[in-house]
Amino acid sequence: MNRIKEAFANGTAFIPFVTAGDPDLETTGKLVLEMAKAGADLIELGIPFSDPVAEGEVIQRADSRALSGGCTIDGIFHLVRSIRGACGVPLAFMTYVNPVYVYGPEKFLKHCASCGVDAVIVPDLPFEEKKELLPFCDANRVELISMIAPTSHQRIEEIAKEARGFVYCVSSLGVTGVRKKITSDVGTMISLVKRQQKIPCAVGFGISTPEQAEKIAQVADGVIVGSAIVKLVEQYGADCLGPVSKYVREMKQAVRTR
Amino acid sequence: MSKGRFGPYGGQYIPETLMNAVIEIEAAYEHYKKDEAFVRELQSLLENYAGRPSLLYYAERMTKKLGGAKIYLKREDLNHTGSHKINNVLGQALLAKKMGKTRVVAETGAGQHGVATATVAALMGLECDIYMGKEDTVRQALNVYRMELLGARVHPVESGTQTLKDAVNEAMREWTSRIEDTLYIFGSVMGPHPFPTIVRDFQSVIGRETKRQMLKAEGKLPDVLLACVGGGSNAMGLFYEFLNDPVRMIGCEAAGRGVHTAQNAATMANGTVGIFHGMKSYFCQDGDGQIAPVYSISAGLDYPGIGPEHAYLHDIGRVDYVPVTDEEAVDAFEYLSRTEGIIPAIESAHAVAYARKLAPSMAKNQVMVVNLSGRGDKDVAAIARYRGADLHE
Numbered sequence: 001m002n003r004i005k006e007a008f009a010n011g012t013a014f015i016p017f018v019t020a021g022d023p024d025l026e027t028t029g030k031l032v033l034e035m036a037k038a039g040a041d042l043i044e045l046g047i048p049f050s051d052p053v054a055e056g057e058v059i060q061r062a063d064s065r066a067l068s069g070g071c072t073i074d075g076i077f078h079l080v081r082s083i084r085g086a087c088g089v090p091l092a093f094m095t096y097v098n099p100v101y102v103y104g105p106e107k108f109l110k111h112c113a114s115c116g117v118d119a120v121i122v123p124d125l126p127f128e129e130k131k132e133l134l135p136f137c138d139a140n141r142v143e144l145i146s147m148i149a150p151t152s153h154q155r156i157e158e159i160a161k162e163a164r165g166f167v168y169c170v171s172s173l174g175v176t177g178v179r180k181k182i183t184s185d186v187g188t189m190i191s192l193v194k195r196q197q198k199i200p201c202a203v204g205f206g207i208s209t210p211e212q213a214e215k216i217a218q219v220a221d222g223v224i225v226g227s228a229i230v231k232l233v234e235q236y237g238a239d240c241l242g243p244v245s246k247y248v249r250e251m252k253q254a255v256r257t258r
Numbered sequence: 259m260s261k262g263r264f265g266p267y268g269g270q271y272i273p274e275t276l277m278n279a280v281i282e283i284e285a286a287y288e289h290y291k292k293d294e295a296f297v298r299e300l301q302s303l304l305e306n307y308a309g310r311p312s313l314l315y316y317a318e319r320m321t322k323k324l325g326g327a328k329i330y331l332k333r334e335d336l337n338h339t340g341s342h343k344i345n346n347v348l349g350q351a352l353l354a355k356k357m358g359k360t361r362v363v364a365e366t367g368a369g370q371h372g373v374a375t376a377t378v379a380a381l382m383g384l385e386c387d388i389y390m391g392k393e394d395t396v397r398q399a400l401n402v403y404r405m406e407l408l409g410a411r412v413h414p415v416e417s418g419t420q421t422l423k424d425a426v427n428e429a430m431r432e433w434t435s436r437i438e439d440t441l442y443i444f445g446s447v448m449g450p451h452p453f454p455t456i457v458r459d460f461q462s463v464i465g466r467e468t469k470r471q472m473l474k475a476e477g478k479l480p481d482v483l484l485a486c487v488g489g490g491s492n493a494m495g496l497f498y499e500f501l502n503d504p505v506r507m508i509g510c511e512a513a514g515r516g517v518h519t520a521q522n523a524a525t526m527a528n529g530t531v532g533i534f535h536g537m538k539s540y541f542c543q544d545g546d547g548q549i550a551p552v553y554s555i556s557a558g559l560d561y562p563g564i565g566p567e568h569a570y571l572h573d574i575g576r577v578d579y580v581p582v583t584d585e586e587a588v589d590a591f592e593y594l595s596r597t598e599g600i601i602p603a604i605e606s607a608h609a610v611a612y613a614r615k616l617a618p619s620m621a622k623n624q625v626m627v628v629n630l631s632g633r634g635d636k637d638v639a640a641i642a643r644y645r646g647a648d649l650h651e
Binding site for chain 2: 050051054064099124147149150152153170173
């Protein structure tokens with residue numbers, strides 16, 4: 001069983017996101033270990049980008065902190081390699097197409113495989129352009145995660161048919177960030193995916209509270225939370241391990257009770 | 259290869275949330291560009307509102323002083339709102355109306371595209387939000403007030419380098435959050451397909467007129483075309499009609515304080531292939547694909563990328579791209595003002611600067627056209643400050 005499947009084997013998955021290198025790579029490494037201990041089923045590591053067009057202000061600021069701290073792609077690979085011995089939690093990189101393209105897709109995906117990164121999520125690489133990375137992902141057995149949005153409508157069918165690993169369902173219009181209410185009908189989106197194939201569906205964008213997570217967990221196989229955690233990292237800096245760990249534990253508890 | 263390619267460049271590298279929106283725009287554009295009523299309405303707006311055709315002016319004093327090729331200026335500065343940007347905005351805003359959209363958003367650098375968009379939004383009764391880098395709102399304070407006067411909301415963008423690229427980021431983010439009633443009017447031949455094609459088509463009126471006017475004035479095609487290039491819309495607009503003709507074409511990019519300094523925006527000179535703002539093209543960036551903080555005195559050319567069709571024309575050797583520094587552009591700004599009584603936009607002054615270098619090396623029976631993409635009123639205070647005067651708007 002590959003590690004992405006494992007992520008969805010313990011009830012509804014809780015999937016936290018942190019930006020690598022925020023506030024520094026050492027803290028990121030500790031965060032991954034702590035979040036895994038606290039019940040995270042899959043961890044998304046953001047590779048910071050200078051111009052993260054799909055992100056709201058919270059993650060934009062995290063990317064900019066990480067980059068001004070000198071975070072590089074090689075540094076992130078080094079970090080992942082160093083924690084893999086101690087921790088088998090499924091890992092996905094979330095980044096933009098340009099860092100991967102410029103670093104070299106072949107080299108990038110080869111390193112993903114050798115470090116133990118199980119999937120990559122690239123929000124500015126839609127279905128039509130996925131050939132840019134897919135051959136390299138396939139060659140290295142790294143899953144390229146497909147995304148669907150509330151505006152996808154008829155596109156869900158073709159996207160879901162070819163999806164691998166899990167489907168990332170974007171809960172709301174706009175960019176990442178905490179929202180008071182999730183108004184989209186994610187249940188319908190997910191059922192359209194499942195009509196094509198039995199593949200786990202995880203929902204992200206806007207989720208921050210245990211109540212929201214519990215509600216989403218009733219229809220989804222996984223709940224993704226980014227900005228709410230990155231906010232804690234922003235607030236506590238290198239002392240964020242305790243607060244983040246507590247938050248992840250609460251959220252895993254909330255999604256488990258479906 | 260996916261849709262909207264110029265060789266390997268172009269494409270649609272955008273979040274899934276926007277995919278149906280660009281598919282809808284493409285379908286609408288393909289329909290309306292063949293729709294006689296639409297074409298007639300746009301033509302009427304170009305003539306009766308924008309003031310087209312723009313003049314092709316023989317710059318006799320400049321020609322004589324330089325002592326080489328005969329120099330013509332394509333006077334896009336004489337259009338309503340003072341630049342070529344109105345050509346594209348009239349087309350896209352009309353398309354937005356036909357698509358039933360009630361709101362437009364746009365990015366702007368120097369403010370020319372923002373002013374054109376705010377103007378046409380007022381004309382057509384569309385709600386209008388303009389995104390502009392905070393630094394540019396300071397450099398171009400008068401244009402901010404102008405846009406507000408026209409009824410637009412201007413949003414200063416404080417992220418990143420606070421210039422044109424960040425304005426595009428923010429306009430794209432805004433479009434992602436409100437798609438149903440909104441069209442993003444890209445200001446240049448950039449972004450995801452179909453924008454590079456749509457903007458080029460709406461701007462190609464510049465080249466069509468130039469060809470007609472030149473054949474009338476000189477009885478032959480020009481030998482050289484010159485235009486400044488940021489994203490590259492005025493250049494594509496001039497060049498497109500001549501791509502299959504024996505005409506040399508040169509795009510002038512902003513070299514800021516010099517191509518070998520860290521402060522420039524010369525994408526062809528210093529850039530590498532990447533994928534950003536929805537397109538594969540050349541970008542100023544580092545080895546990790548982080549987009550570089552670029553610089554030019556011209557807010558309109560202060561952009562780390564270039565339209566994908568330019569990237570292709572560069573690779574196949576059809577168009578040459580040359581760097582022009584701040585200092586050369588400011589000299590040309592002053593030169594054209596004094597020689598011809600025409601104050602060019604600092605963007606256009608980059609093309610004028612290269613004309614000054616090239617014309618003397620050409621024969622007297624050769625002809626060159628310089629695209630004067632905009633007027634320079636907006637730049638007067640900034641140039642005064644560059645020259646050390648304590649002048650503020």
